[in-house]
Amino acid sequence: MIGAGPVGLSTALLLARWGVQVLVLDRRPGRDSTGSKSICQQRDVLDIWAAAGAGRVAEEGLAWTTARTYYRDRELFSWSFEREGTLPACVNISQARTERILDEAVAAQPLIEVRWNHDVTGLTQDASGVTVHCGQRLLRASYVVACAGARAQQVRQALGVTFDGEAFDDQFLICDIRADLPGWENERRFYFDPVWNPGRQVLIHPCPEGTYRIDWQIAPDFIPTKTDISRKIRQIIGDRPYELLWHSTYRFHSRIASRMRVGRVLLAGDCAHLLAPFGARGLNSGVPDAENAAWKLAFALNGWAGEGLLESYHAERHAAALENLEVTAATLRFLVPKTVEQRMRRRAVLEGGVAEEVDSGRFAEPYWYVGSPLTTPSPERPFHGRPPKGRSCEPAPGVILPDLPLPGGRLREMCRDGFLVLLGDMCDSGLFVQVLGKVITAPLAVRELAEIDGTGSLAERLGAGPGEAWLIRPDAHIAAIIPHAGPESVVAAVSRALGGSPDDP
Structure with a gap:
């Protein structure tokens, strides 16, 4: 390493x-x-x-819990x-x-x-x-x-x-501060073109123990002094007392x-x-x-x-x-619009305030391996694309398994020791174990959804139907969802998920 x-x-x-x-x-x-x-x-x-x-x-x-976006004030x-x-x-x-x-x-x-x-x-x-x-x-x-x-x-x-790739001209000034900012403790705040940083952006994140991280977009040639930093912080928090813990500048x-x-x-x-x-x-x-x-x-x-x-x-x-x-x-x-047309569109979008058109950065989400060679596609469960901001993706082959709560734990905690086959009603788990054990040497477990959660709520929340088999990878991504599943079809999906051909034994 x-x-x-x-x-x-x-x-x-x-x-x-x-x-x-x-x-x-x-x-x-x-x-x-x-x-x-x-x-x-x-x-x-x-x-x-x-x-x-x-x-x-x-x-x-x-x-x-909450992300707020502002244009000026x-x-x-x-x-x-x-x-x-x-x-x-x-x-x-x-x-x-x-x-x-x-x-x-x-x-x-x-x-x-x-x-x-x-x-x-x-x-x-x-x-x-x-x-x-x-x-x-x-x-x-x-x-x-x-x-x-x-x-x-x-x-x-x-x-x-x-x-x-490319490097960008504008710099960013980062400051970690400790301050008492009532109402800001659980909110991320993003400001477009505030009066205290005209023409550029500011991002404020709450952190543990009463600390905050503030990022200012600044001009390429600007070298902030202690006075500049103090002034910029005061423009945001007013005359409240604060402690500057760390600061730095970077280009991305x-x-x-x-x-x-x-x-x-x-x-x-x-x-x-x-x-x-x-x-x-x-x-x-x-x-x-x-x-x-x-x-x-x-x-x-x-x-x-x-x-x-x-x-x-x-x-x-x-x-x-x-x-x-x-x-x-x-x-x-x-x-950071580079052309007149991009700047005009940005201003029009911000003044219009339509949330779907304002782009302050789509928050990180897992990549869905829909097109991976390891994934067995399912026409019955197509991938519908990125969900709305802050929402989870509907289960489909390639998508990460929802992290649903179970009695005494979480669903994904069952997925880390090898491949996991989840079986819906009307599937004979004993037959699956017998057949898979003969041809698969990699770690693999077979579990019935009804066994994991006898109330039926887990199958309902997943949308798992009778006769279905769900193959889950060791990284909790869904490798296959097989309707009317038999052991042979699961063997083919496991072989594919191991990097082989679906037809390999």
Whole structure:
């Protein structure tokens, strides 16, 4: 593992959960624990961290519920997250605290070793593994996951991977403050063109322990002084007392690696894609990279699957990165119009205040593997596209399973130990177990929905009908929904979900 940031540590924890020994290398001398950095973590990422042993992120984070959008001094609209399961839809927590929680989980895991001061300068591969060059030191691994961040040029160059995209001129000033702001404690606020930042945007997020994160879009050549920062904060909070905890400026990039898998090396997180910050799609896509990589590498290492499954990492996560770039690029065209026509349209939309037309950044959501080679399509359950903002997607092949509450737990907690077959009424689970056990070597469990929830409410909420079989992947995505299911049709779906042909035995 290259990189001990949140994506690298998440990958290590998830691999260790599958019994894989992991060595994590990081070029830094130790943990940098200052600044909020990436703060918004959505429900599906919290679910992954809970499975990895870092559920405290959800427990300690501040669960904000409402997003308000303003144009100058007028509120245009607000929206709230849909309630689902027991995990909050989103929490705000500093990246520094998230990393400490992950560090503690890693320290408790004997299968993981972290080595600081190890700068990876090159990679060479052969048929049996990867040689990792740390200056004159050479280390050997069966596979490598590169989570070394945006500045991992040497790693990408060693793999022959390009990192095309663009950088943006405008800067952003970030400030973490502690202040008493009644009514703001559970609300995200986005301001277009406020009088105290004319022509640009401001974003305000509540964080734990009475702290707030404020992002100002500022001019490319503006170098803020302490006086400038104080003035900008006062324009928002008035004469209330406050404490400035941290501040920084940054420019953002939109870039994507040409390949996210090169032989035995997988690229994940900022090493593979950089996104504009609107919608919090950075870390919220890096952690799903980690989960996707971890279960597929574990299956390959255990001989449960082969080349097709590993290659699907690139197919699925590169497609996810492209969608995130598309979504954030549309937001940027609205936030930072470059032509007269774009500026006129933006102004007209903001003055009209129609919520569906105002783009302040569609919040992070899981990528749905509808077109994945691992997914068995179902004409009876087509994918209907992105749901309205803040709402969950209807179940369909490729979509992540809803995280529904169960007696004593959550539905997704049943999905992390291998493939899961959920059977509706009129299915003989014993027959399915007998047939699947003869041809599938990968971990797989068969459960009847009526057995999991005798009230029938689980089947009703899923929309699962009699005679249906639902195949769920180890990352909780639905691989297939098969009507009038027999064991043979489920075997074909499992084979496909393992990266083989649907006709493979």
